[in-house]
Amino acid sequence: MGSSVGGSRCSAPTGGGIQWWTKLGLRALATLPAMAGETLVDLRAITARVAMAQILRRVDLRIQSGTAVGIFGSNGAGKTTLLRIIGTLLPPTGGEGWVLGASLNAADRFDVRSRIGMIGHLPALYPELTLRENLQFVARVAGIAPSVADESLATVGLGNAADRAVGASSHGMLRRAEFAREIMRRPDLLLLDEPHTALDPSAVELVEHVVDGVIARNGAVIVVSHDRARVASMVHRSVELAAGVLE
Amino acid sequence: MSPTFSSQLRAVVRRDLDRERRSGEVVWITIPFGAIALILVQLAVGADVPVLRELGPGLYWAVVLLFGVLISVRRTTVETPAQRDLIALLGIDPAAAFAGRALASTLLLIGFEVIVGGVAVLFYDIQLSAIGWVLTALILPVAAYGMAVLGTIAGSIATRAAIGPALIPLIVAPLAVPLLLAAAESVEGLRNGTGILPWMLLMVTVDLVLSIAGVTTARPLMETQ
Numbered sequence: 001m002g003s004s005v006g007g008s009r010c011s012a013p014t015g016g017g018i019q020w021w022t023k024l025g026l027r028a029l030a031t032l033p034a035m036a037g038e039t040l041v042d043l044r045a046i047t048a049r050v051a052m053a054q055i056l057r058r059v060d061l062r063i064q065s066g067t068a069v070g071i072f073g074s075n076g077a078g079k080t081t082l083l084r085i086i087g088t089l090l091p092p093t094g095g096e097g098w099v100l101g102a103s104l105n106a107a108d109r110f111d112v113r114s115r116i117g118m119i120g121h122l123p124a125l126y127p128e129l130t131l132r133e134n135l136q137f138v139a140r141v142a143g144i145a146p147s148v149a150d151e152s153l154a155t156v157g158l159g160n161a162a163d164r165a166v167g168a169s170s171h172g173m174l175r176r177a178e179f180a181r182e183i184m185r186r187p188d189l190l191l192l193d194e195p196h197t198a199l200d201p202s203a204v205e206l207v208e209h210v211v212d213g214v215i216a217r218n219g220a221v222i223v224v225s226h227d228r229a230r231v232a233s234m235v236h237r238s239v240e241l242a243a244g245v246l247e
Numbered sequence: 248m249s250p251t252f253s254s255q256l257r258a259v260v261r262r263d264l265d266r267e268r269r270s271g272e273v274v275w276i277t278i279p280f281g282a283i284a285l286i287l288v289q290l291a292v293g294a295d296v297p298v299l300r301e302l303g304p305g306l307y308w309a310v311v312l313l314f315g316v317l318i319s320v321r322r323t324t325v326e327t328p329a330q331r332d333l334i335a336l337l338g339i340d341p342a343a344a345f346a347g348r349a350l351a352s353t354l355l356l357i358g359f360e361v362i363v364g365g366v367a368v369l370f371y372d373i374q375l376s377a378i379g380w381v382l383t384a385l386i387l388p389v390a391a392y393g394m395a396v397l398g399t400i401a402g403s404i405a406t407r408a409a410i411g412p413a414l415i416p417l418i419v420a421p422l423a424v425p426l427l428l429a430a431a432e433s434v435e436g437l438r439n440g441t442g443i444l445p446w447m448l449l450m451v452t453v454d455l456v457l458s459i460a461g462v463t464t465a466r467p468l469m470e471t472q
Contacts, residue, residue, distance in 0.1 A: 089332050091470075110466075114338025124333035126262065128269035133262075140258035141337045143250035165269070 038065045040100055040189055040220045041086055047094035048081050048244075055081045057244040058095065065188075068211055068221040070231045073241035079224040080121065082241065083191050086222060087118050100189060114142065117187030117214075119195060123174040125166045131177045132162040138181055152180040156206055171198035179210050188219040195223060196230050208234055252343050259339075259347025263322055264354065273318055273355045281314040281359060282366040289370045296372055303371025304434040311360055312394060312427050316419050318359065319352035319398025324406055331406075334469070341465035345399060349461065352395035353388070360387045379437040386443070389450045390430040396457040397422055403468040425453050 041063040048056040055078045063069050073079050084090040086099055088109040097104040100112040125134045135149035153162045156176040166174060175198045182190060195207045211221045211234055225231045232238060240247045267273055288306055292298060326334075334344060364387075367373055375383065401418040408414060429449040436443040 084332075087332070087336065089335060110338075113336050116336050118332065118336055120329055120332065122327065122329045124327075124329040126266060126330065128266040129262070133265060137258055137262045138333075138337060140261075141250060141255050141334075141339050143254070 038218070039063070039098075040065050041098075041222070043086070043095065043097040043104075045095035046082075046085060046092045046097050046104075048078070048085060048090070049093045050081060055244050056085070056092075059241075059244075059246045061239070061246060063220050063222065065218040065220055066215055067237070068215055068223065068235040070228070070235035070238040071222060071224045071241055071246075072226065072228045072231070072238060073224075074226055077241045078244040079226075079241055080193055082246075083118070083120075083193055083222065083224050086189075087116050087191050088113055089118075115188040116191065117182040117185055117189070118191040118193070119175075119178045119182060120193045121197070123166070123171075123178060125174055125177060127167040128165070130163050130165050131158060131169065131173070131180075134166060134177065135181055135184060139184060142185055144184060148184050149180075152184040153177065155183055156180040157203075172200055172203065175199050176203065176206065179206055182210060183213065186217065187214065188217070190214045190219065190221045192221065192223045194225050194227070196225070196227065204230070250338075252340055255339050255343035256347040256350070259344055260351045260354075263348060263351035267351075267355060272321070273359065277314055277318055278359055278362050281310050281363045284310050284314075285363060285366050286370055299371045300373065303367055303373045304438070305431045306371070307364065307367040307373075308390075308427055308431045308434070310363060311356075311390070311430075312423055314363075315356045315359055315391065315394040316398040316401065316415075316423065318355055319349070319395045320402040320405070320415055320419075322348055322352055323399055323402025326406070331469075341469045342462045344469065345403070345461050345465040349392070349396045349399045349458075352399060353392045356391035356395050357388055360391055373434075373438075375434075375437050376440075382437055382443060383434070385447070386430060386433045386450075389447065389454060390426060393426045393450060393454045393457060394423070396454065396461050397426070400457065400461050400464070400468075403464075407468050407470075422453075422457070425449055429453070 039062060041061060043059055043061040046056055046059040046061075047054070059082060071079055071082065081090065085092050085097070085104065088099055088102070088104060092104055099109065100115055102108040102112040125131075126137070129137070131153060132149055135152060136146040138144075139146045139149050150159070150162060153159055156179050158173060158176055158180060161169065161173060164173070166177075169177070175195075190210070192207070192211075196204065199207070211223070214221050221235075223231050223235055228238065285306060288302075289299060292302060364383075397419060401415045404418055405414050429446040433443040433446040433450070435441075436446060
C-alpha cells in the first residue's frame with residue numbers, strides 16, 4: 001500500500017518525519033531551502049473524506065529531495081485530493097503527515113506554503129488581467145521583483161503575449177503562463193496536476209525544463225496524471241493510485 | 248526582498264482595482280442600478296418636495312448599503328477555487344489579503360456613494376449648509392469602510408460555508424443596522440444642526456469591531472474544508 005520514493009542520496013527522515021526546527025518551534029527556519037537527501041514529503045496512513053465519500057485510504061508516501069514522482073490513476077482515483085493534501089490546502093481526515101518539515105495537522109503548515117508550487121486542472125489566473133499583470137501580482141505578494149515576470153514569460157515563449165488578457169488567451173497559453181509563474185517563484189516542492197493538458201507537443205520540453213529546474217535545486221516534484229506514457233520519462237519513480245489506495 | 252504586510256496589502260488593492268478597471272462592473276452596472284433605484288422610488292413617492300426631503304437621506308443610505316455590500320461581497324465570491332489555492336500557496340498574510348480586499352472595496356464604494364449621492368441631491372432636493380457638505384466628506388468614507396468590511400466578511404463566510412450567496416443577507420442584515428442608522432442620522436444631524444459626533448462615534452466603533460473580526464477570522468475563512 002505504501003511507497004517510499006527517493007534518489008540515491010536519500011536518507012531516513014529526521015526525528016520520525018518531524019524536522020527538528022518544528023519540534024523547537026523555530027518557524028522561521030521552515031523557510032530555508034531544501035537540502036540534499038532531506039525528506040520533503042512524509043505521509044503516514046493518510047485518509048481523506050470529502051462530502052461523505054472516502055477518497056483516500058491509509059496512504060503512505062515518502063518523497064525525498066532531488067526526486068520527481070509520478071502518481072497515476074484513473075478519474076476519481078483521488079489524485080487531485082492527494083495533491084491538495086500534500087499542498088497543505090486540504091487537511092487530512094486521518095493519519096499524519098509532514099511536508100517540508102511542517103505537520104499537515106498543525107498550524108506550521110502555513111509557514112511552508114510559499115515553498116510549494118502548484119499547477120492544477122484549472123488556471124489560477126485572473127481573467128480581467130493580462131498575463132504580465134497576473135505574474136506581477138504574484139511577484140508583489142511573494143516579494144519578488146515584478147520585472148522578473150517578463151523574464152519568466154519569455155522563458156515559456158510568451159514574451160510577445162505578455163500584454164494579452166487572460167480572457168483572450170488560449171488554454172495552452174494559460175498553461176504556459178502558469179509554468180512561467182512557477183519558474184518565477186522557484187518552489188522547493190512542485191505539484192503538477194495533469195501538466196500536459198492543453199499543451200502542444202513542443203511544450204512538453206517546457207514541463208521537463210521546469211521539473212529539471214526544481215530537481216536541480218534539491219526540490220521535489222509530484223506529477224499526477226492518467227497519462228503514464230507521457231509522464232513516465234520525466235519522473236524517477238511511479239506509483240499507482242486506485243480507489244484511494246496507493247499501490 | 249521579503250514580502251511585508253503593506254506590500255501584500257498594496258498588491259491586493261492594486262489587483263482588485265485593476266480587475267474593476269477592466270470589467271467595469273461597479274461603474275457600468277452597480278452604480279447605474281443604484282441610481283435607478285433612487286429615481287424609481289422618487290417616482291413612486293411623487294412630487295411632494297417636503298416628503299422627498301424627509302425621505303431622501305434614509306433612502307439614499309438604504310440604497311448605498313444594499314448595493315455597497317453587494318459590491319464588496321461580489322469581489323470575494325467571484326474568486327475561483329484555483330485562485331483561492333494560489334493565494335494560499337503564495338504565503339500571503341490572510342490579514343493582508345482581507346484588508347487589501349476591504350480597502351479596494353472601500354474605494355469603489357466611495358465612488359458609488361458620490362455618484363449616487365449626486366442623484367439623491369438632484370431628485371430628493373437634499374440641502375445642507377456649506378460646512379454640512381464638508382462634513383459629509385467625513386461620513387462617506389467611514390460608512391463605506393464599514394460596509395466594505397462587512398461585505399468582505401460576509402463574502403468570505405459564504406465562500407467558506409460553500410452554500411453560495413444565500414447566507415449573505417442573514418449575515419449582513421443585523422450587522423448593517425447600526426451602520427445604516429448612524430449614517431442616516433449623521434446626515435439628519437447635518438440638516439438639523441444637531442451634531443454628528445455620537446453617530447460618527449457609533450460608525451467608527453462598528454468599523455473597528457468589524458475590522459478586528461475580519462482580521463482575526465481571516466485565516467480560518469481562507470482555509471478550505
